[in-house]
Amino acid sequence: MQINLTVNGKARKTDVEDRTLLVDYLRENLRLTGTHVGCDTSSCGACTVHLDGVAVKSCTLLAAQADGCVVLTIEGLAPNASAGELHPLQEGFKECHGLQCGFCTPGMIMTAADLLSRQRNPSEHDIREALEGNICRCTGYHNIVKAIQWAAEHTPAPLLADHHVWTNEPATAAVAAV
Amino acid sequence: MSNKFIGQSIKRVEDKRFITGKGRYTDDIVLPGMLHAHFVRSPYAHARVVSIDMTEAKAMPGVIAIYTGDDVAHINGVPCGWQVNFRNGETMREPKHPMLIPTGDTAKHAGDAVAIIIAETKAIATDAAESVVVEWDELPAVASPADALKPGVPKVHEQFPDNTAFDWSLGNPIDEVDAAMAAAAHVTTLEFVNQRVVPNAMEPRAYIGQYDEVSDKYTLYTSTQNPHLIRLLMCAFVLGIPEHKVRVVGPDVGGGFGSKIFHYTEEALVTWASKQIGQPVKWTSDRSEAFLMDAHGRDHVTKAEMGFDKDGNVMGLRIKTVANMGAYLSTFAPAVPTYLHGTLLQGLYVTPKINIDMTCVFTHTVAVDAYRGAGRPEATYLLERLMDLAALEMGRDPAELRFQNFIPKFDGVTEPGYQTQVALQYDSGDYAPVLERGLEMLGYKDFRAEQKKAAKTNKLLGVGFSTYVEACGIAPSAVVGALGARAGLYESAQVRVQPTGKVSVFTGSHSHGQGHETTFVQVVADKLGIPMEDVDLIHGDSDTVAFGMGTYGSRSLAVGGSAIVKSIDKVLEKGAKIAAHKLECAEGDLEYADGKWTVKGTDKSIGFGDVALTAYVPHVYPAGLEPGLDFSSFYDPANFTYPFGCHIAVVEIDKETGKTTLKRMIAVDDVGNVINPMIVDGQIHGGLTQGIGQALFEGAIYDENAQLTNGTYMDYCMPRADDLPMFETDRRTTPCPHNPLGVKGAGEAGAIGSTPSVVNAVIDALWSGGHKVKDILMPMTPERVWRAMQN
Numbered sequence: 001m002q003i004n005l006t007v008n009g010k011a012r013k014t015d016v017e018d019r020t021l022l023v024d025y026l027r028e029n030l031r032l033t034g035t036h037v038g039c040d041t042s043s044c045g046a047c048t049v050h051l052d053g054v055a056v057k058s059c060t061l062l063a064a065q066a067d068g069c070v071v072l073t074i075e076g077l078a079p080n081a082s083a084g085e086l087h088p089l090q091e092g093f094k095e096c097h098g099l100q101c102g103f104c105t106p107g108m109i110m111t112a113a114d115l116l117s118r119q120r121n122p123s124e125h126d127i128r129e130a131l132e133g134n135i136c137r138c139t140g141y142h143n144i145v146k147a148i149q150w151a152a153e154h155t156p157a158p159l160l161a162d163h164h165v166w167t168n169e170p171a172t173a174a175v176a177a178v
Numbered sequence: 179m180s181n182k183f184i185g186q187s188i189k190r191v192e193d194k195r196f197i198t199g200k201g202r203y204t205d206d207i208v209l210p211g212m213l214h215a216h217f218v219r220s221p222y223a224h225a226r227v228v229s230i231d232m233t234e235a236k237a238m239p240g241v242i243a244i245y246t247g248d249d250v251a252h253i254n255g256v257p258c259g260w261q262v263n264f265r266n267g268e269t270m271r272e273p274k275h276p277m278l279i280p281t282g283d284t285a286k287h288a289g290d291a292v293a294i295i296i297a298e299t300k301a302i303a304t305d306a307a308e309s310v311v312v313e314w315d316e317l318p319a320v321a322s323p324a325d326a327l328k329p330g331v332p333k334v335h336e337q338f339p340d341n342t343a344f345d346w347s348l349g350n351p352i353d354e355v356d357a358a359m360a361a362a363a364h365v366t367t368l369e370f371v372n373q374r375v376v377p378n379a380m381e382p383r384a385y386i387g388q389y390d391e392v393s394d395k396y397t398l399y400t401s402t403q404n405p406h407l408i409r410l411l412m413c414a415f416v417l418g419i420p421e422h423k424v425r426v427v428g429p430d431v432g433g434g435f436g437s438k439i440f441h442y443t444e445e446a447l448v449t450w451a452s453k454q455i456g457q458p459v460k461w462t463s464d465r466s467e468a469f470l471m472d473a474h475g476r477d478h479v480t481k482a483e484m485g486f487d488k489d490g491n492v493m494g495l496r497i498k499t500v501a502n503m504g505a506y507l508s509t510f511a512p513a514v515p516t517y518l519h520g521t522l523l524q525g526l527y528v529t530p531k532i533n534i535d536m537t538c539v540f541t542h543t544v545a546v547d548a549y550r551g552a553g554r555p556e557a558t559y560l561l562e563r564l565m566d567l568a569a570l571e572m573g574r575d576p577a578e579l580r581f582q583n584f585i586p587k588f589d590g591v592t593e594p595g596y597q598t599q600v601a602l603q604y605d606s607g608d609y610a611p612v613l614e615r616g617l618e619m620l621g622y623k624d625f626r627a628e629q630k631k632a633a634k635t636n637k638l639l640g641v642g643f644s645t646y647v648e649a650c651g652i653a654p655s656a657v658v659g660a661l662g663a664r665a666g667l668y669e670s671a672q673v674r675v676q677p678t679g680k681v682s683v684f685t686g687s688h689s690h691g692q693g694h695e696t697t698f699v700q701v702v703a704d705k706l707g708i709p710m711e712d713v714d715l716i717h718g719d720s721d722t723v724a725f726g727m728g729t730y731g732s733r734s735l736a737v738g739g740s741a742i743v744k745s746i747d748k749v750l751e752k753g754a755k756i757a758a759h760k761l762e763c764a765e766g767d768l769e770y771a772d773g774k775w776t777v778k779g780t781d782k783s784i785g786f787g788d789v790a791l792t793a794y795v796p797h798v799y800p801a802g803l804e805p806g807l808d809f810s811s812f813y814d815p816a817n818f819t820y821p822f823g824c825h826i827a828v829v830e831i832d833k834e835t836g837k838t839t840l841k842r843m844i845a846v847d848d849v850g851n852v853i854n855p856m857i858v859d860g861q862i863h864g865g866l867t868q869g870i871g872q873a874l875f876e877g878a879i880y881d882e883n884a885q886l887t888n889g890t891y892m893d894y895c896m897p898r899a900d901d902l903p904m905f906e907t908d909r910r911t912t913p914c915p916h917n918p919l920g921v922k923g924a925g926e927a928g929a930i931g932s933t934p935s936v937v938n939a940v941i942d943a944l945w946s947g948g949h950k951v952k953d954i955l956m957p958m959t960p961e962r963v964w965r966a967m968q969n
Contacts, residue, residue, distance in 0.1 A: 017301070019301070027206075031208075032199065033199070033202075033203075033205075033206035034198070034199015034200065034201070035199070036203070036380075036381070036432075037205075037382075037464075038380045038381070038382070038432075038465065039464075039465035039890070039891045040464045040465045040466055040890070041465065041466075041890045041891050041892045043890070043891030043892060044380065044465070044891055046380060073199065074197075074198065074199035075198065075199040075200075078198070081198065086197070086198070090197040090198065093193070093197050094189055094190065094193040094194070094197060095189065097187075097189075097190065097856045097857065097859075097860045099193060099196055099197065100433070100691035100692070100693070100860060100861075100864065101379070101380065101381065101430075101431065101432045101433040101690055101691030102192075102193075102195075102196025102197075102201045102430065102432065102691070103201070103203065103379075103380040103381045103432030103433060104380050104432075105196050105197060106196075106197075106199050109197065124904070127899070128899040128900040128902075129899075129900055131898070131899035131900070132898055132899065132900050134898075134899070135380065135891065135896050135898065136380070136899075137378055137379060137380050137433050137435065137864070137868070137896075138380075138433055138691045138860075138864045139860060139863055139864055139867075140863035140864050140865075140866055140867030140897075140902060140905065140928075141863075141867070141898075141899040141902055142863045142902075142904055142905050143860060143863065144899065145899065145904070
């Protein structure tokens with residue numbers, strides 16, 4: 001089947017096998033390999049991306065379900081990624097040593113971006129609750145929590161208000177149908 | 179030399195690619211013409227392969243090849259890298275671990291593979307596997323190490339009817355230990371299970387085999403902790419390919435924790451198959467497969483006894499343990515319960531008589547091998563559980579009991595190392611300060627008052643202590659060779675100064691989260707007095723790095739870092755010759771600092787870059803000196819290193835539900851000198867969490883058919899962010915006296931000390947509520963804790 005969607009600000013029109021998972025579409029068709037697969041039960045969150053501004057586990061969605069949607073992956077998170085700019089969360093993870101092997105990191109950052117878009121100043125408790133669907137085996141989460149706190153302190157408000165300022169795409173309600 | 183980077187929390191150089199999604203893990207690599215593999219695995223823990231019908235699968239469009247055990251019967255099994263013989267001298271029993279189970283033979287654990295399917299896409303390979311019809315003759319199985327030795331239980335290997343791989347003992351003669359225990363005023367006895375846990379690196383194992391006909395050369399991309407070791411094992415012992423015809427690359431690797439040290443059958447099979455087919459073959463494990471196939475950790479059943487005199491001095495320690503090896507002997511497996519465990523039973527205490535009696539058994543389960551700490555967590559667990567329990571039983575304070583029994587301070591320089599009763603000689607140690615600092619951070623006196631108050635409410639409070647010593651920085655080759663290792667455990671490093679004065683450092687260590695690209699560069703930049711930007715670390719490729727033993731056993735900086743320092747010393751020595759020639763002075767008149775050689779007492783100097791250029795453009799050059807500035811070194815350590823520390827857990831238990839909440843986790847570790855405190859803290863945090871996970875959440879559960887019943891993240895409880903508090907860490911520093919950086923290693927410490935502290939805290943909480951239980955099975959689920967409170 002053919003799907004039309006916007007990924008990291010670029011319109012994509014692709015023929016995919018009906019059963020193609022969104023994560024496989026991103027990794028294999030688009031070669032966006034920053035989104036990872038760490039489990040087969042939607043438990044680990046390494047595959048977290050944003051679908052119409054909401055964090056979703058891309059291993060649990062068909063690419064077909066993203067038809068007509070706006071997808072944001074780790075590669076497109078920073079407003080000006082191609083110029084080497086970092087999103088405050090990316091900076092926070094580096095600043096606070098919020099990553100070791102790096103495998104869970106993109107999913108952690110995308111989940112945290114979703115949290116910060118909903119909550120400007122989350123407490124430690126809020127952050128830990130929000131990360132409940134993401135597993136890290138290296139850091140013990142301590143520095144991930146600190147990284148997200150750092151980002152909350154250093155994120156300019158407009159960036160939080162709307163993920164889509166840099167995609168120039170309107171948020172749709174498609175995710176509600178998922 | 180400069181003093182800008184060592185000891186500083188420099189932000190990691192490698193982070194940029196990971197935080198932007200540009201990390202390059204094996205599964206991210208796509209090669210032209212690449213095919214995909216899927217394995218047909220045994221659904222039974224023990225079953226005979228009667229027949230395999232592949233007719234339908236072979237006919238499916240996109241299926242390229244299917245190989246069964248009969249096709250690869252000529253290939254050797256994956257070897258074991260360590261030989262531990264029976265006490266009576268009988269050779270260790272080492273059953274073949276075949277590539278695939280041939281028809282007529284038996285699968286020996288659930289997941290044992292019978293066929294590899296190679297197809298154009300992963301989906302086609304997976305579909306085809308569904309069409310393969312294997313006729314199985316299911317046989318009874320055994321999973322628990324305690325059951326494996328019972329009469330009449332199913333045999334894992336027909337030729338070894340007692341299911342024993344080997345037995346082993348260490349320490350003082352048993353009659354001396356028996357006498358010490360008989361004379362003891364108090365003996366604390368604990369029978370417990372150190373349960374099986376699953377390493378669960380977040381990146382599942384992935385391999386790509388590629389054969390190039392033109393050069394007659396193979397490349398294996400592998401998610402490994404030690405590319406050269408994999409090359410050695412696969413070439414020399416499995417496939418019989420000359421090593422110079424194989425390149426092994428370990429690109430970015432998403433965590434290891436031991437599970438990616440070992441050479442696995444799938445690595446050899448994709449490599450072999452790529453030549454048969456003439457196209458690259460990729461296999462990526464899924465998580466369920468990882469639970470079945472990655473080597474697990476721990477799995478001991480133990481009876482431990484510690485004897486004290488009437489004053490509370492430890493008089494003896496007697497241990498009897500059965501350790502599970504799984505169905506086959508994995509790469510390091512025999513060393514883990516023996517030389518990485520029995521040798522640590524001295525702990526921090528002056529125990530005069532120690533004996534361990536160990537039996538290692540086969541079961542119908544996947545192999546058990548090194549998992550973060552590897553043997554040392556098991557040793558620390560039994561010692562520290564005994565120590566806290568003894569204090570409760572004798573009405574002593576657990577901290578005081580430890581202070582009383584600590585080995586006195588020794589620096590290993592002005593006074594000798596400490597000779598234990600169990601073979602090792604500790605390098606340097608000063609144990610009281612870490613516990614003193616831990617108690618201070620805890621606010622011990624206030625805590626006990628708070629605990630008394632809590633006991634009257636519906637929440638119990640408990641504190642648990644653990645003071646550990648470990649042996650890492652493995653290892654002196656001669657020592658491990660005498661103990662059965664089939665490899666040396668040195669490390670190699672090459673420091674190549676480029677003509678412009680930029681430096682490429684090649685290390686045989688492998689970074690899969692440890693931050694070598696930062697830490698090692700800090701060392702090099704400081705030693706050479708140049709900016710960090712001028713230094714690049716290269717690792718993980720057998721074609722660029724001369725040799726390497728890899729990263730495990732908290733060895734990278736202590737062994738790999740020392741090899742780098744050796745090469746830097748050679749660079750500076752030769753550089754001084756060139757500088758002296760250029761400055762027309764004697765070498766002895768020069769001093770090196772901040773990236774330049776200066777004639778002492780003058781302002782005459784020459785920079786590192788100018789010397790480098792001269793070495794490659796040797797127009798004005800010392801007679802007889804070779805051009806170039808590029809040195810390799812191998813470093814074989816003189817001893818293990820012995821980090822130590824104190825971990826303290828505070829828990830709260832809900833009397834109604836039995837739920838344990840970890841309120842505080844304090845860790846004061848002495849890992850020797852520290853290059854990057856931020857990274858060391860990160861290592862400690864991660865280790866603590868794995869140790870806490872074992873205490874409270876994790877554990878492989880096998881049923882009576884030896885089926886793993888919790889082999890997914892829906893069923894196996896991984897520690898998550900909302901299970902944990904912020905950690906409280908501090909450090910003390912006792913330098914290692916025998917390596918040039920004075921470093922000891924920090925990778926495993928967190929996982930070694932934390933588990934018993936958490937269990938001790940739960941037991942302490944229960945005693946404070948009047949429930950005098952000695953043990954609760956790990957993981958200490960709410961149900962288990964609740965049941966313990968009902969007695």
